[in-house]
Every structure is written in C-alpha cells, then in structure tokens.
Amino acid sequence: MTNEQNNDEIKALLKSAITPVNYTELPRDLWPQMLRKLDERPAPAVLATLDKIPWFDWALAAILSALLIAFPGTIPALLYHL
Amino acid sequence: MELLERFAAGDLEAFEALFRTHQKEVYAWVIRIVRDHGIAEDLTVETFWRIYRSHSRFDPTGSFRAWARRIATNAALDHLRHARRETELPNDLPGLAASDPAVCRETRSRIREAFFQLPPKYRLVATLALIEEEPYNNIAEAMGISVALVKVRLFRAVRMLRKKLNSFYTEVIAK
Numbered sequence: 001m002t003n004e005q006n007n008d009e010i011k012a013l014l015k016s017a018i019t020p021v022n023y024t025e026l027p028r029d030l031w032p033q034m035l036r037k038l039d040e041r042p043a044p045a046v047l048a049t050l051d052k053i054p055w056f057d058w059a060l061a062a063i064l065s066a067l068l069i070a071f072p073g074t075i076p077a078l079l080y081h082l
Numbered sequence: 083m084e085l086l087e088r089f090a091a092g093d094l095e096a097f098e099a100l101f102r103t104h105q106k107e108v109y110a111w112v113i114r115i116v117r118d119h120g121i122a123e124d125l126t127v128e129t130f131w132r133i134y135r136s137h138s139r140f141d142p143t144g145s146f147r148a149w150a151r152r153i154a155t156n157a158a159l160d161h162l163r164h165a166r167r168e169t170e171l172p173n174d175l176p177g178l179a180a181s182d183p184a185v186c187r188e189t190r191s192r193i194r195e196a197f198f199q200l201p202p203k204y205r206l207v208a209t210l211a212l213i214e215e216e217p218y219n220n221i222a223e224a225m226g227i228s229v230a231l232v233k234v235r236l237f238r239a240v241r242m243l244r245k246k247l248n249s250f251y252t253e254v255i256a257k
Contacts, residue, residue, distance in 0.1 A: 017193035
C-alpha cells in the first residue's frame with residue numbers, strides 16, 4: 001500500500017469521526033479583549049532586553065559564576081584587575 | 083512611515099490597525115487547529131500579544147500575515163501541549179456538519195481517542211492535512227518547517243493512528 005492510499009484511508013476514518021470546521025467566522029471584535037490584555041501585561045522592557053542577549057553570553061556568565069563559586073579565592077584578584 | 087515600519091517601531095496605533103485587519107484570519111486559522119470557539123478567541127488575543135511583544139524583531143519588508151500565522155500556530159501548539167485532552171475536541175462544536183451516520187458511535191469514539199493520543203506536533207499536522215485538507219506548503223510555512231518534514235510528521239501520525247486503530251480498522255473499512 002502506498003503512502004497516498006494509506007493517508008486516504010486514515011483520512012476517511014478521521015473525517016467520519018472528526019468533521020472539518022466549517023464555521024470559521026470571528027463572532028466579535030477582539031480588540032477590547034486585546035486592550036485589556038495589554039493593560040494587564042504591558043510589554044516587559046527588561047524581559048525584551050534579556051531576550052536580545054545571545055545564548056553564548058549567558059553561557060559565559062554561567063561558566064564565570066561557576067568558577068567564582070568553585071574558587072572564591074579568585075574574587076579579590078578579579079576585583080583588583082577590574 | 084509605512085504601517086509595518088511604525089508597528090516594528092512599537093507604535094500602538096499601527097498595531098491596532100494590523101490587529102483589526104488580521105484578527106479574523108488568525109482566528110480562522112487557530113479554530114481549525116483547536117476546534118473550540120472560546121479557546122480560539124483566547125489564542126487569537128494571545129497570538130497578538132506575542133506579536134506586540136516581539137514587534138522589534140519583525141522585519142517590515144517581510145509578510146506580516148505569514149509571521150502572524152506562524153506565531154498563531156505556535157500558540158495553538160502550546161495550547162495542545164498543555165490543555166487536557168478531553169477539552170480539546172468537543173463533540174458539539176456549533177457549525178460542524180453532522181458526522182457520517184454509517185460509522186457507529188463507538189468506532190468514532192475510538193478514532194477520536196486514538197487521535198487525541200497523538201503527540202501534539204503530529205496531531206497538528208494530521209488535523210490540518212487530513213481533516214482540514216490544508217496544502218502541505220501552507221502547513222510547512224505556518225509551522226516554520228520544510229514540506230518534507232510535514233510529510234514525515236504526517237507519515238508518522240498516520241502510522242501511529244493505524245497502529246492504535248489496528249484492532250478494528252479492518253472492520254470499519256469493510257463497512
């Protein structure tokens with residue numbers, strides 16, 4: 001049996017149990033709902049900025065933090081060189 | 083400045099204009115995936131919330147419609163991943179045509195059960211390709227994957243469904 005025949009048989013079975021959505025008209029304007037959501041959840045500036053930081057910067061920060069936790073004696077030396 | 087450029091710069095009025103232009107289209111796409119009017123409305127708003135939040139990442143030279151559809155598809159997929167199975171595909175969705183009376187209720191129930199058990203990404207492809215008969219390239223564009231990968235996922239979905247339905251598949255086909 002080919003993939004097409006296979007798909008057609010399963011499609012016929014599925015469509016006998018789950019019919020396509022015929023009515024897709026939006027019953028009302030959703031802008032008031034959108035405005036409410038915008039008021040509740042204003043676009044977070046901090047999160048938007050965090051989104052833009054590349055993943056490898058996060059990886060470097062994580063590695064540096066891990067090293068500082070593992071070898072706390074290096075913190076004064078690091079501060080001295082900063 | 084053009085509407086899309088103003089939107090990309092964070093202009094709320096431009097966003098409202100785009101919302102009013104595209105809300106029906108986004109809703110019509112989402113409801114075909116989630117098959118519930120209330121959930122589709124919520125996901126339409128969620129989609130535009132994500133769009134608004136990501137305005138700075140939008141390329142004004144690109145297609146807003148395609149971008150919105152992809153975000154809507156991701157929102158719908160997130161819903162399928164998190165929602166409880168029994169609330170996802172109501173029996174009495176208004177506007178649906180009557181099912182084939184030749185197929186008995188138990189068989190339909192088992193088919194639906196098997197369908198619900200598909201992993202969300204396969205169910206999404208199967209819904210759009212097999213039930214809604216959406217062209218593969220539209221599905222691929224909406225999911226941000228290749229047409230070849232759509233076909234692979236559909237093949238796997240059909241294989242999983244066939245396996246689950248195997249015990250009574252022959253009986254139903256024979257009817």
